[in-house]
Amino acid sequence: MPDGNQAAIGQPALRIDGRAKVTGRARYASDEVVANPAWAFLVTSAIARGRLRGFRLDEARAVPGVLDILTHENVGGEAEKPKPMAGGDTTTTLESDRIWHDGQIIAVVVAESFEAAREAAHRVRPDYEEEAPSASFGSPGAEEEVRKAGEHKDYKVGHADSAFKAAEYKVDQHYGTPTQHHNPIELFTTTCAWNGGKLTIFEPSQFVYGLRGGLAKQIRMEAQDIHVVSRFVGGAFGSRGAATARTAWIAIAARRLGRPVKLVATRDQGFTIVTYRAETRHHIQLGATRDGRLTALRHEGWEVTSRPSQYNVSGTETTARVYACPNILTKVNIVHADRNTPGFMRAPPETPYMFPLEVAMDELAVALRMDPVELRRINDTGTDPATGRRYSSRSLMPCFDQAAERFGWSRRNPVPGSMREGDWLIGWGCATAAYAANIGPAAVRITLEPAGKARVQIAAHDIGTGAYTVIAITAADRLGLRIEDVTVELGDTELPAAGLAAGSSHTAGICNAVAKACAEIRARLAGAATVTNDGPLIGLDPATLTLRDGALHGPGGRSEPLARALARVAPGALELYSENIPKGLPPESIDKAYQGQMSMSRGHSREDVTAYTFGAQFVEVRVHERTREIRVPRAVGAFAAGTIINPLTAHSQYMGGMIWGIGSALHEETEIDPKAARYVNDNIAEYLIPVNADIRSIEVIMVPERDEEVNPLGIKGIGEIGIVGMNAAISNAVFHATGRRIRNLPIRIKDLL
């Protein structure tokens, strides 16, 4: 790791914004103060398919305090539909009279108070022309098509079909995963305020420039006339990508009223006004030799999407390259139903697609009478089997070995049902986790003051991950300052552009940009210090100078204070703007970031190497022999993700991923009424997620890994991999406890009776 003293990177550091968050000073979007706001409340459709003949609004208008009611009839022409970041076309809201899905925004009521807006919204009477909707897979009217190549592609290596037919050992099974929703704890909010022709938007966002660029197109404005602010975000998980269906209408409502408008959508509306993880189905065929080597891998997936969208997550791009296999065939199908358009949710491709692969691997291990860890070892590879490219680094087996050791895996009796304590059957299972190492472009402005303080400004996003802190750590490390001397400003389109906080790419993207800017500062200070006559560093090779402890140091103990070195290049503070375009991305990717378009170098589609994070996850489940409750007393995860900037927040993030994985495997499912195509449990009382009592011991092992090819700082990203192996590890543990192989999630009491 060149060009740094590593004083801060890799050392656990408390969140620099922690105090503000726990004292309520951190301003989330709806906390931002605007003058005299009116309140909006959304009216959403109670049918999943049809048209709006019109509305009866008299009762709603009669509610005291009502100021305005927006419907397609009065504002429909004022906005284009939002463009999602993937999948092309999408559903509309007030742009037309069409109803595409349950819970679609069909009107916006604006009133003097939240309560008045809500009451009036309940009194809006839509006149529906209903059509019979299709809910999901297998529903009458659902349309299936083969996914066209474009954003994603399929793999064909060798001859998977014939190799499978000829294989000595086989797994040939079908699997399924349910609809899931993000439910970030901060509700979906939008506040819009106009000042002349300029618009300010406060909204929780993973991509403020994306929100700005998308909205500008929607309401036909110049992007620079829109200012988006999103300083703190109470969880996002993919649900706050770019333009959303609600934002334009709140902006239009504020313009019509000549007054700021605030929307805080309800929890149940959060199930239908943003994206979600669509349900998937899978067919996996594995062929193997007697000694466990894979000879065939065929993975076909089916994903639900809305009527107009081609959105799909295509997790076969990961499952095709996890294990050495000479014959690979993948295929993805999409099924259009009367649903809202799905979108990214924590490890969007891997959470649903690694589940079937890793359960199938466990089934293969059982068929081969082989330890599942050994089966992974036999099929480990340093070469990406889908492309033949080298992995930049791959520590899958060190992860398995360290996690197995910590877990006590060697004490496992492989016979299902053989381990128990009292009335509880004990099951141990494991699975591989894998996630592509991605990175996006970013620009940053750093201001360095003589007093040894630095300010870092970047339109990055702290979605709860600790982005403020990793930026401060990186700047402190590279400028030789203390972390507390670095202030960080994020989440604002008046700051230099950064990409989308998603795909576990953000820390890599923003920290590499910060490190590059710091290197440029160091080079300027070193260059000046070595060529002027007034200091101790004269004549030294500028490349040998480092910033450390508030001073510029050269070899032989020669150094000078930062203030003196700085005074040479800038009369006051030094302000430096820098852009970082990761290897493999085109030069225009920074411009695209400013325009709000996503560009990301993905670990599975690089020209030079394949870059992936790997991990291994082990789980113990206990199943009551009679009533079949499934509990998870402990889980161990080991992950190798290159450089870890802040082990403290990284640990939390891995843990959070594993906890979510327990919920994903055992609790979470959005239930859809099969006839009405409407969500039924759209609240977090009945959409279950783990509570404290469900989570006992979660152990995280960070396996050291150095990867100089993935990006200059060697960061692979950790945001998603913690969830990836949990679904399968838990299903495999349930099999070990009970002898019952459950191939559809979530696994519940009803599946084990």
Add this chain to the structure above:
Amino acid sequence: MRPFLYEQPASTPEAIGAAARHVPPHGEGRIQAPAQYLAGGTNLLDLMKIGVSHPPALINIGPLRAEHGAIEADASGLRLGALARMAEAAEHPAVLRDYPAIAQALRLAANQQLRNMASLAGNVLQRTRCNYFRDPSWHACNKREPGTGCAAMEGINRRLAVLGVSDHCIANYPGDLANALAALGAEVDLVAPDGTGRSIAFEDLHRLPGDTPHLETTLRPGELITRFRVPAGPWTRRSLYLKVRDRESFEFALASAAVALDIGGGVVRDARIGLGGLAAKPWRSREAEAVLKGRRLDEAAAGEAAEAAFRTAVTHGDNAFKPELGRRTLVRALLQAAEMEI
């Protein structure tokens, strides 16, 4: 918001007087009454916010806790004031020692914050969690709007009832305490708007849905629950409440069992059995009790009792697993209770 009248009486006569002013002549048993008593508010305020309930008047009986909040136990039994908090009853030494099924039913319900707010009577009257009932955007719900049908029958009904259901409603009673009170043969003390008191068996407090699922209780208009009385018996100490659910805590029961046993000379002299999560109302299974009387409580006897308890079960697709889960829950509870050291 929808305006409503809020009254805060200082005494029971004032409270029932306030209710009497809002009572229509023929409204017996309607939950959607013109006036509703408000205690902890953990269910009623929730229902008002989601648009299911909109009473024109709320009568806050919180201030009457001094009158109706006591928990007392003596040789004749346990008396639970209607306005005692769930948390108070769950932690009361006499309840913990002599009526463990009641303490456990309370402790396994909701979470500590809710138990700190919710009153016992309010908890007993808590309404179904059927999502089709709780979301007014669903048109068909005979419980919410009589005559509109039942969307749950062919919909998502994994959590809904298999006992006591009708062709009009399969909503389940979601609570826990009530199943223990039903099992233990509790009585309910009531006071009417004219000041007269009466007592009814707890089992008669809730109605079966039949063809009037919107009528949930036998309370008369304006009637106020003041107390629950649980008779003492040799079975109360050997009692427990077993709650089975996918999540470890803070979830309504998929199935639960309240059992109380009097065992002597190796045989069951008397048994009290309640079931929760499975039925349209708090459920006492006399069929299961009858199987056990005079028998040695072993796996076979418990199994027969469980068979008897679910002989009349009716399922609707998603909830087809519930009779089997209910049987297993009851067997586990019975065997566990038989092994209790008292």
